[in-house]
């Protein structure tokens with residue numbers, strides 16, 4: 069990057085205030101040649117739904133939790149960057165500042181507009197909202213109106229596609245899913261003038277066919293709701309996000325997740341989350357290898373015990389002691405990293421009802 073470009077970044081920072089500081093950090097990192105001490109090739113993406121809506125504890129964070137989380141990001145040396153910028157940097161092999169965080173909010177709830185936006189704007193934090201268009205068209209009381217969404221767009225908020233009808237799409241057929249996603253795309257364009265390049269799977273659930281449809285429709289990235297870190301080696305159409313809610317909103321957990329690094333799990337099998345056998349066998353290779361592979365630990369949901377083995381072919385193989393209950397299942401693997409941080413890999417699985 070040229071000195072002129074850095075000067076422009078400074079000028080932009082003066083014009084835009086704190087919001088541009090993150091962009092400035094990127095400029096400095098790049099100008100320094102991506103020094104190893106501050107450059108990263110990963111980022112943590114956070115996922116919210118509701119703010120201060122205590123009737124929905126599984127998708128809500130309290131206002132006190134949210135304010136504590138923002139304070140930690142402001143004070144803790146994090147670079148909160150627009151999600152499209154983070155993904156572009158990773159895709160092009162450009163370094164990011166260490167401790168880069170992206171903020172996403174699903175469903176376009178009214179508390180996003182009334183509670184979250186003012187606080188994020190004051191902190192100078194960009195964010196992305198994944199919109200399901202049918203509930204907006206139907207004028208649901210708890211969902212933003214198109215007018216409110218236009219105000220967010222005017223303020224620079226990124227809008228993503230979250231389908232039109234917000235169904236369990238992997239259970240539906242391909243033509244219906246295509247029509248639904250194209251309807252959402254058309255409504256976002258008509259109402260907001262937005263060509264949404266990002267997609268978030270409703271309920272965070274996908275299968276191989278739905279992932280292929282996201283690719284066919286030209287989305288540059290698609291997000292689930294499984295825990296983990298977005299890295300240069302990640303599959304851009306099944307990206308993880310850390311979910312925040314009242315149960316998982318405590319500041320100790322927040323401090324832990326925003327500091328996480330990628331585990332480096334590659335060539336993960338199975339590559340379709342919908343189980344064809346239950347229990348499945350999961351395997352992957354960790355690249356670069358862990359300094360102490362015996363420090364790797366994996367935990368499964370649903371009361372299922374996970375046993376991991378480091379095989380001679382370099383693969384980590386994980387077996388489970390019993391079938392998962394029907395529905396969504398999770399596997400999370402962690403290993404300690406430097407400076408008290410953790411490497412993290414999360415895998416989403418779905419046990420069909422008839423398995």
Ligand SMILES: [Zn+2]
Pocket residue numbers: 174175230234270271
């Ligand atoms: Zn949703």
